Amino acid sequence: MSELRWNPLMGEWVATATHRQARTFLPPADFCPLCPTKPGGFPTEIPEATYDIVAFENRFPSLTPEPPAPAVEASELYPVRPGQGICEVIVYTENHNATLAQEPVEQIHQLVQVWTNRFRALQSAEFAKYIFIFENKGEAIGVTLHHPHGQIYAYPFVPPRILTELEQTRAHMDATGRCLLCDILAEERRDGQRIVAENDSFAAYIPFFARYPYEVHISSTRHLQALTDLSETEGRDLAAMLKTVLAAYDKLFNLSFPYMMVLHQRPTDGGDYGHYHFHIEFYPPLRTATKLKYLAGSETGAGMFINDTLAEEKAAELRALVAPVIWEKGGAR
Numbered sequence: 001m002s003e004l005r006w007n008p009l010m011g012e013w014v015a016t017a018t019h020r021q022a023r024t025f026l027p028p029a030d031f032c033p034l035c036p037t038k039p040g041g042f043p044t045e046i047p048e049a050t051y052d053i054v055a056f057e058n059r060f061p062s063l064t065p066e067p068p069a070p071a072v073e074a075s076e077l078y079p080v081r082p083g084q085g086i087c088e089v090i091v092y093t094e095n096h097n098a099t100l101a102q103e104p105v106e107q108i109h110q111l112v113q114v115w116t117n118r119f120r121a122l123q124s125a126e127f128a129k130y131i132f133i134f135e136n137k138g139e140a141i142g143v144t145l146h147h148p149h150g151q152i153y154a155y156p157f158v159p160p161r162i163l164t165e166l167e168q169t170r171a172h173m174d175a176t177g178r179c180l181l182c183d184i185l186a187e188e189r190r191d192g193q194r195i196v197a198e199n200d201s202f203a204a205y206i207p208f209f210a211r212y213p214y215e216v217h218i219s220s221t222r223h224l225q226a227l228t229d230l231s232e233t234e235g236r237d238l239a240a241m242l243k244t245v246l247a248a249y250d251k252l253f254n255l256s257f258p259y260m261m262v263l264h265q266r267p268t269d270g271g272d273y274g275h276y277h278f279h280i281e282f283y284p285p286l287r288t289a290t291k292l293k294y295l296a297g298s299e300t301g302a303g304m305f306i307n308d309t310l311a312e313e314k315a316a317e318l319r320a321l322v323a324p325v326i327w328e329k330g331g332a333r
């Protein structure tokens, strides 16, 4: 059903999950599995009549807590291991037609709290070495359900992109005694051209080295490693910064802006990651209102991205669309 196969050439695991072929693909709103079950209607994933935010295990997981033994035999060259892990779905609201960008900042703050609680809960699973929180949004990047939701994977290893960031931040710390992401944030602030928005605890910028035209990163001002390190005020400021960026995205082309959103936090394998620094990265596939950025030969085959735009210009576009975030309790921040 599901297993992890080792790629010795790249030094990374690949999950097979053939049962996922059967998963629900863009169902009509009446048959959305993430809407609450209606009286007398077909039973969805969510029995409650009303909910704010709910998290539950994915019905078509690529990793499961108690996986079956692999269906293929390992060899010396090709190690195989069970597809152990956890795949959760977080439904942001019961409103089928909403998007995170349209949610009130209070609701986004509640999502930050749910993320934090799930991170804390899932890291206690002995096999969970990395908790990956993310959202795929929009048909342009292949979502199979329109209902606003995100996902959490608990991996039984630290995934490759995180490993690379951990190595780079470790090397920078060893060489300079400073945090690489603190240094990046300081440089972006000094330069200023690529900053999209700032509040007391977070800054959003399109980094100097962006691979996608509208690739925004949100980084905490304070040096911290995970959601669980956020103070109450920082949690609120993160919600406000997410609202700011998402609202500006939607205004860009007057459409519900597709993106991948990923949270980069420390691993949960018990190691010391004081050199790492919590941040969020967005990879939107749109270059213009109608043109997608495709991952073609250079990006996919060589790993070198070609960005047709300048981060300085795209950041200025987004910055011009930034509006104050209104809290119903507590006014604008």
Ligand SMILES: [Zn+2]
Binding pocket: 029, 032, 033, 034, 035, 095, 096, 147
């Ligand atoms: Zn729905």
Ligand SMILES: [Zn+2]
Binding pocket: 179, 180, 181, 182, 183, 222, 223, 224, 276, 277
């Ligand atoms: Zn730092």
Ligand SMILES: [Zn+2]
Binding pocket: 165, 264, 279, 281
């Ligand atoms: Zn990162």
